Amino acid sequence: xxxxxxxxxxxxxxxxxxxxxxxxxxxxxxxxxxxxxxxxxxxxxxxxxxxxxxxxxxxxxxxxxxxxxxxxxxxxxxxxxxxxxxxxxxxxxxxxxxxxxxxxxxxxxxxxxxxxxxxxxxxxxxxxxxxxxxxxxxxxxxxxxxxxxxxxxxxxxxxxxxxxxxxxxxxxxxxxxxxxxxxxxxxxxxxxxxxxxxxxxxxxxxxxxxxxxxxxxxxxxxxxxxxxxxxxxxxxxxxxxxxxxxxxxxxxxxxxxxxxxxxxxxxxxxxxxxxxxxxxxxxxxxxxxxxxxxxxxxxxxxxxxxxxxxxxxxxxxxxxxx
Ligand code: GLU
Numbered sequence: 001x002x003x004x005x006x007x008x009x010x011x012x013x014x015x016x017x018x019x020x021x022x023x024x025x026x027x028x029x030x031x032x033x034x035x036x037x038x039x040x041x042x043x044x045x046x047x048x049x050x051x052x053x054x055x056x057x058x059x060x061x062x063x064x065x066x067x068x069x070x071x072x073x074x075x076x077x078x079x080x081x082x083x084x085x086x087x088x089x090x091x092x093x094x095x096x097x098x099x100x101x102x103x104x105x106x107x108x109x110x111x112x113x114x115x116x117x118x119x120x121x122x123x124x125x126x127x128x129x130x131x132x133x134x135x136x137x138x139x140x141x142x143x144x145x146x147x148x149x150x151x152x153x154x155x156x157x158x159x160x161x162x163x164x165x166x167x168x169x170x171x172x173x174x175x176x177x178x179x180x181x182x183x184x185x186x187x188x189x190x191x192x193x194x195x196x197x198x199x200x201x202x203x204x205x206x207x208x209x210x211x212x213x214x215x216x217x218x219x220x221x222x223x224x225x226x227x228x229x230x231x232x233x234x235x236x237x238x239x240x241x242x243x244x245x246x247x248x249x250x251x252x253x254x255x256x257x258x259x260x261x262x263x264x265x266x267x268x269x270x271x272x273x274x275x276x277x278x279x280x281x282x283x284x285x286x287x288x289x290x291x292x293x294x295x296x297x298x299x300x301x302x303x304x305x306x307x308x309x310x311x312x313x314x315x316x317x318x319x320x321x322x
Contacts, residue, residue: 010042012211013204014068014075017049018061021261025215025245025253027071028279032242033213034073034294035301045207046078051199056083067262071272072294080207082199089194092202092232093187096152101231102187104139104148105131120181122220127151127183150188152198154178154227161230164223169240169303170310171216176223185224201225205234216241217252240303243310245282283309 012033016026037044046065050056065079096102107130111117118126132153134142142148155162157179165175176182187198204212204225212222219241226236244252245260253260262275269275273291280286285300 008210010037010040010211011045011208012037012042012213013045013047013207013209014073015047015049015200015203015214016064017052017055018057018064019052019055020060021263022064022067023245023253023262024260024265024279027262027265027275028245028282029213029215029242030068030073031071031276031279031294031297032240032283032306035297036211036213036240036303038298039301042211043077044075045080045209046075047080047082047203047207048078049082049196049199051082051193051196053193070266071276077207080203082203085199085203086194088206089199089202092198093150093194096187096231097150099231101153102150103132103134103153103184104143105151105184105186106142106146106148107131120220124182124220126181127185129184132184147190147192149186149190151184152187152228153184154182154224164226166222166226166236166239168219168222169238170243170307171219171241172307174219174222176220178223178227182220182224197221197224197228201228201232201234204237205229205232209237210235211238211240213240213242216244240306242306 014030014033016022016030022030034044036042046068048061048064050061061079061081068075093102111130112125112127118128120126131148131151139148155178157177162179163175163177165173168174178185185197186195188194200221203209219239222239222241229236246252247260265275269278271291273293276294276297277286277290277292280292280297280300281288281290283306285297285305286292
């Protein structure tokens, strides 16, 4: 018989894009995802997000996995490669299309990013629906000139389902009205590549993911993903977005910052415990300078501690010298 007090098992995931070596910011997100799952006795899935043909280098993916293992950040299922799951995404896209929820979009990059186009607070453009109501004749005419991307219709602001709210484990209550803050968004690029939003929702849904932990830069994607989860019949996972690490000059770290990628960090600190300790000390889970394994941090982890430090702007210099 089922024990009525049994809670649903937490299923988390690592979902790295193999576009380069992981840097301190990626490692910080990965450590938080790992600790959250391990501290609740859950399961972790590894998914390599190599949908973009420019990120399909298996060697880079292998280095990434070796790096995670070296740090002690183990997983229980996978790796899955998104580049091998194209049919699954096309199937979901077909369902959306059949329900009349998608339309072809012929707008060029230049049109979409024009200075006169409305932009959201994070700098991304808000799609104004230019191609939303093209007639079949107009579509046929445009098809002669260029292959279209595919957009998903979002509910109109008057629709009771137009707004999405959730409580992020780090950043608290979030709400977004898709129509005014994002607009109809891409589910397939004009070169045929499935858009991140669709692939991630299909994968998280089919892999049974209950908790999404990732960088703060993806906070604004969550409402779009919740909308897609509703359309495709998947439950909403819990969300935790973790602070990004900021370089001393105020830029956020990117994979181009070779001085803080794991290759450089390994040469500098040698032991995984030294790197894990530095990452943990950013959120008060280790003393400055303490060397500690990921395993030993499991008992110290809480989302409250991460939330308490979310406002800290962490300079890489501080990270390197502390
Ligand atoms: N693949 C994305 C990245 O590496 C993460 C996507 C996600 O966690 O939803 O930034």
